[in-house]
Amino acid sequence: MIINGYQTDMIRAWSGYLTFFLVLTQAGSDWLNCVTECHCKWSSGKKTAYCVSVGLTQLPNLASDIQVLDLHGNPLKRLEEDAFANIELLNLQRINLSSTGLQSLHPNAFRELRILIELDLSQNDLLQLSPDTFKGADRLRLLILNDNPLSALVAEQFPPLKHLKRLEISRCKLQTVHPSAFVNLQGLETVNIHQNLLTFLHQDTFNLPVLKTLTLSDNPWYCDCRLREFHDWFLNSNLGNEEVFCSGPDRMAELSWRALKRDDFVCLPSAISSPTVIRTEAGAEISFGCFVRGDPKPKVTWYYRHLVVNNNTVKDSDILINRYKLDNFDEYNDDFLNKSAQWVNVTITNVTSDLSGEWKCSAKSLVGEASAYLTLFLPKARTATARVAPDYSTFFLVGGSMLAMTTAGFIAACVCWKTKRRRVPPSRSFTDQEKKLLDTSLAVSCDRTSGDLGSSYGFEMLDRSISMESDDARCLEPVQITIEGPPGSFPPPPAEFALPAPYGNIFISVQVAGHSDEYPDLLGGGATLPRRSRTCFLKSAYDNMGPRITAAGSSTWSLPGAADKNVDSKDPLSVPLSTFSTEFTAL
Numbered sequence: 001m002i003i004n005g006y007q008t009d010m011i012r013a014w015s016g017y018l019t020f021f022l023v024l025t026q027a028g029s030d031w032l033n034c035v036t037e038c039h040c041k042w043s044s045g046k047k048t049a050y051c052v053s054v055g056l057t058q059l060p061n062l063a064s065d066i067q068v069l070d071l072h073g074n075p076l077k078r079l080e081e082d083a084f085a086n087i088e089l090l091n092l093q094r095i096n097l098s099s100t101g102l103q104s105l106h107p108n109a110f111r112e113l114r115i116l117i118e119l120d121l122s123q124n125d126l127l128q129l130s131p132d133t134f135k136g137a138d139r140l141r142l143l144i145l146n147d148n149p150l151s152a153l154v155a156e157q158f159p160p161l162k163h164l165k166r167l168e169i170s171r172c173k174l175q176t177v178h179p180s181a182f183v184n185l186q187g188l189e190t191v192n193i194h195q196n197l198l199t200f201l202h203q204d205t206f207n208l209p210v211l212k213t214l215t216l217s218d219n220p221w222y223c224d225c226r227l228r229e230f231h232d233w234f235l236n237s238n239l240g241n242e243e244v245f246c247s248g249p250d251r252m253a254e255l256s257w258r259a260l261k262r263d264d265f266v267c268l269p270s271a272i273s274s275p276t277v278i279r280t281e282a283g284a285e286i287s288f289g290c291f292v293r294g295d296p297k298p299k300v301t302w303y304y305r306h307l308v309v310n311n312n313t314v315k316d317s318d319i320l321i322n323r324y325k326l327d328n329f330d331e332y333n334d335d336f337l338n339k340s341a342q343w344v345n346v347t348i349t350n351v352t353s354d355l356s357g358e359w360k361c362s363a364k365s366l367v368g369e370a371s372a373y374l375t376l377f378l379p380k381a382r383t384a385t386a387r388v389a390p391d392y393s394t395f396f397l398v399g400g401s402m403l404a405m406t407t408a409g410f411i412a413a414c415v416c417w418k419t420k421r422r423r424v425p426p427s428r429s430f431t432d433q434e435k436k437l438l439d440t441s442l443a444v445s446c447d448r449t450s451g452d453l454g455s456s457y458g459f460e461m462l463d464r465s466i467s468m469e470s471d472d473a474r475c476l477e478p479v480q481i482t483i484e485g486p487p488g489s490f491p492p493p494p495a496e497f498a499l500p501a502p503y504g505n506i507f508i509s510v511q512v513a514g515h516s517d518e519y520p521d522l523l524g525g526g527a528t529l530p531r532r533s534r535t536c537f538l539k540s541a542y543d544n545m546g547p548r549i550t551a552a553g554s555s556t557w558s559l560p561g562a563a564d565k566n567v568d569s570k571d572p573l574s575v576p577l578s579t580f581s582t583e584f585t586a587l
Helices: 002-028 225-237 336-340 393-422 432-441 456-467
Strands: 039-043 046-050 068-070 094-096 118-120 142-144 166-168 190-192 213-215 246-248 267-274 277-279 286-295 299-304 307-309 319-325 342-348 357-365 368-377 506-509 526-529
Touching: 225 336, 267 357, 286 299, 286 336, 286 357, 286 368, 299 342
Parallel strands: 046 068, 068 094, 094 118, 118 142, 142 166, 166 190, 190 213, 267 368, 277 368
Antiparallel strands: 039 046, 267 286, 286 342, 299 307, 299 357, 319 342, 357 368, 506 526
16 A cells, blocks of 8 residues: 555656656747747747748747847838837847848837847948937847948947947948047957948057957048057057058058158148138228138238248337137147147237238248238228219200100101192002993083993983084094003902992093194103193183093194194094994093
8 A cells, every 4th residue: 555655746746847848848848939020049048939021010028038039121110119128028139130221219118128139230321320229139249330321420429338248330320429439438359340341540549458459441541640549559559450541641551551650640730810801991900811720730920922921029019919829729620730729819909001012911930831812902092072063054954955856856747747748649650440330430522511430320311412412523633542441350340430420530640642743742750630621622622721631542632822734634533433432431
């Protein structure tokens, strides 16, 4: 029974151990059940979650006992406050956030990660870091910031991280580093700051107690007086065997730091005058100066017309020269060149014309010379003249004349315009159709009272009266009318030729033929035939009513007392009346 009891106890004990082991195993396997995007496994004795390039935009929810988290290649963009504490990942020892597109980090993003040892933030878009960004990660030993556009590191850039041993800050486009940027990293042993844009550093920038390795290569170091002290410190500290070269000035380019001595690091003098031009009056008091820098410290001299201007000690002197040095120089915040800066001031208490012209400020040292120029102007004296009220009489006279001329020109233009409107258009030729219209509108009657010549009734009366006349009645010899004008078609006859035709002058061009030389033809050109008030068919060959023309006859002169010998009494009409009745007489 004892044996059986012992065996029973043993069985119960083993059962308890087995149950505890199974429970422990089951509980310990929960962290392996990662989210779909990640892969969890043991790696180098650490519980590791690999979430590489799976498109995560926020931190994944994982078991709280994960120790290593690799998020490389995920577009996270930013980390908010307590980003890891909010998902209970407080046991993280290593975090890889490289190439995650980070643009901003909350200062408390890594708070509560007390056992974080390594942090990789390389290949991101971080422009600046808050001095409290890594506050709370007290056990951090490795910090990688490579390939971020961090242009500057400010004073106390990092919080107290006494366990930080290695800092990687290469290819970050750094241009300035404050001398106290790493003052809270007293445990640093290795700093890689190569391949940046640094030109000079203060000698105390990396004055750390346990620093062993410092890489500075591939920076555009400008080897002048500002780099002198740091150059000496670096060579004396034996922090590495790499070669560091100068990029400027030109005479120092491509020279190794190890081949240069302290006296090679100098700054050429520089001089700036303020102001550059002064305009004043005689008897006034003025002041101007020259700002000079350089290392070695240059000697400053003022010149006027190539003569040295000295500071006279006489009390009533007109020119005083004072020199001022820069006070309270802060070598950690001010440019190192300002340490040698000086202001040389010139005061003139009584300006005269003899002092006007060009002044020169010369800064000279063992390594070079610089000059600045200032010009002093004094206006010439002018005689004051009394102002006289302007005389406007000439202005009014000229204005009145121009107005009168303009008015006269306007009136003349109006008169010319009226005169031109009264003129009758020049003669022109008409077509056969237009001539027929003229025939119907220009009928003549021996008696105006016999009928209306503008109507068909009057025309019949004219024909009938002519045919019924006696043989004693005579008419002038008809003439041939030729209407001349430019060739081509013409528009319809004007309105004045419409029936009934109004009485008035008719302007035509005629050519008279069939006359003897005894009576010259005066109607060979253009003529105006007046409207006739009486018939042209008179017994006498001439009258005193002026010339008249028939459509198919010739002209006859109206000359008082003219002889009748050329008139044939036996032939009263040159054409039959029946034929003549179809002609017209020009009125």
